[in-house]
Amino acid sequence: MLAETVTQPEYEVPESETSFERCPYCERPFRTDELLIHHVGSNHRDSCTDEELEAYEAVESDEEFELFTFHVKAAVTVFMVYFMFSFMYALVWA
Incomplete structure (x- = not known):
């Protein structure tokens, strides 16, 4: 038996969800403008306007900065945990 391919996905938005945006090209709903x-x-x-493309590049830039910030925080956290365990090890065996 072959699986049926979905050519047009359907999206159900709950009745309680009142604030959502729809894509002007495919009508897909989104919770936020971002x-x-x-x-x-x-x-x-290929079909978006110059303003939409500029907005996309700005959102992508913000996302890259947030990801960089997360990586820096994660690296500092790993370093601090490593330092803490090394310091405790030295205190216990000293």
């Missing part, structure tokens, strides 16, 4: 901008820039790059 998610909509990211979707339009990555999936509809």
Whole structure:
């Protein structure tokens, strides 16, 4: 038995969800405007306007900065944990 391919995905938005944005190209709903901008820039790059493309590049830049900040925090945390265990090891065996 072959699996049925979905050509047009269907999205159900709960009745309690009142604030959502829809993609102007495929009508897919998104909770935030930032998610909509990211979707339009990555999936509809050929048909989006210059303003939408600029907004996508700005959102992508912000996302890269947030990811860099997370990596720095994670590296500092790992270093501090390593230092703490090394210091405790030295105190116990001294």
